[in-house]
Amino acid sequence: MSIRTIPTLQDLVIQNTLRNEVLPIPNLEYLPRVLTLQLYKEAIMGGHMDMVNKMVLSCPLPCLPVEYLLKTRDVKALKTLLNGIDLLISQNIYPR
Numbered sequence: 835m836s837i838r839t840i841p842t843l844q845d846l847v848i849q850n851t852l853r854n855e856v857l858p859i860p861n862l863e864y865l866p867r868v869l870t871l872q873l874y875k876e877a878i879m880g881g882h883m884d885m886v887n888k889m890v891l892s893c894p895l896p897c898l899p900v901e902y903l904l905k906t907r908d909v910k911a912l913k914t915l916l917n918g919i920d921l922l923i924s925q926n927i928y929p930r
Contacts, residue, residue, distance in 0.1 A: 844872065
């Protein structure tokens, strides 16, 4: 007999956010850092590059866990991150 673990509220929020990519994501600056980090990791691991791009464009750069991205060595995710930063710079938007 296996025991199912009940997903936490945090897990449910992340799953719902990744499932509904067309919905605007909340202002990541005001989310707890733990939730932002987990959402970012799940978006990269799940191949949700549109979500990674949205996070780069809406999140202050100090909140993005770039060190995690470097550890995974996911070239597609790194390219998405750099494209998002390039877009911000080209529009003269300098994150806080």
